[in-house]
Amino acid sequence: MKWQRTAFRIVSILLAFSPCVVATALAQPTSDPRVTDLVLAGKLRVGLFVPQYGKGPDGLKTTVTVEAARAYAARIGVPLVVVEHSTPPEAIACLKAGSCDLLFLPLDGRAAQIGDFSNPIFQFDYTLMVPPSSSIAKVADADRRGVRIAAVRNHASTNELMRQVKQAEFVYAETPEQTFTLMRDGKADVMASTRFVLLDFSAKLAGARVLADRYGANINRMVVPKGKADWLAYVNDFVEEAKASGAVQQFIERGGTPGVTVAPPGNSD
Secondary structure, three states, X not given: OHHHHHHHHHHHHXXXXXXXXXXXXOOOOOOOHHHHXXXXXXXXXXXXXXXXXXXXXXXXXXXXXXXXXXXHHHHHXXXXXXXXXXOHHHHHHHHHHOOOOEEEEEOOOOOOOOEEXXXXXXXXXXXXXXXXXXXXXXXXXXXXXXXXXXXXXXXXXXXXXXXXXXXXXXXXXXXXXXHHXXXXXXXXXXEEEEHHHHHHHHOOOOOOEEOOOOOEEEEEEEEEEOOOHHHHHHHHHHHHHHHHHOHHHHHHHHHOOOOEEEOOOOOOO
C-alpha cells in the first residue's frame, strides 16, 4: 500500500538515529487491523531492563526476551527498537509515559495500574546463590538472624522473597551486578535473583553455588499499555501460537538463557 511505503520511508530515516534498533527479518507489514497503529508507527518499541538484555563486544547481546521481542516485531512486520533500562521501575515508567509499546514482566502490582498482561510466555525460578564457604544448602537455611541477603530493590524476585523471610536482613542494590558485588565483597551472605542470572554470576566467583531448590517463579508475560484491548488480543495470539509451535523453546535456545522454560498453555500461573 502507498501509505505503508511512505510510512516506512519516513521511519527508516528516523531509525537511522536510534542506537537501539535490533535487526529483524521483516515480512510485509501485517494487515491485521488490531495493530494498524504500530504498522503506521513503523517500529515496535520494547522496554527491556537488565538482565532482559545484555551488552557484548559487538553491541546488544541476545537473550530469550530479545528473541521473543524480535519475533513479535517480525510478526507485525516492523523493526524492533529495544529501549534499554537499568531497572524494572525505569521500564515501567517508559510504558506509562508512552515511550514504550511493550514490556516483559510477571503479573504483579508494579505495572497493574498502567498495563494489561498477556498469557504467560516463559518462566524461570527464583533462588539463591551462596559463596564457596557458605553452609547454606537450601532456601530455608538463609532465613536466620544475622544472614544478609543481597537483592535488587523492587525486583519481582525480591518482592516474593520479602513475603517469605522472617529473620534474615535484606541488603539492597539497584542492579544485579551491584548485588553480586555485595556478596562477592563479603557485605552479604547470599544473593537472591532468578536462576539464570545467578548461574551467569556463579561463573565469576570460584566455588559459588546456586541452590537447587527455589522460593518461587517468575512467570513472564508481555505487557501492553492499559486499555489497548486490540494489542492485547494480538499479543495473546502470538504467545499461544509461539508456545504451541515450539517457537518459545527456540527463543530460549537461541537466547542462551539457562534455567528458563516454556510456560504452560493458556492463562494459568
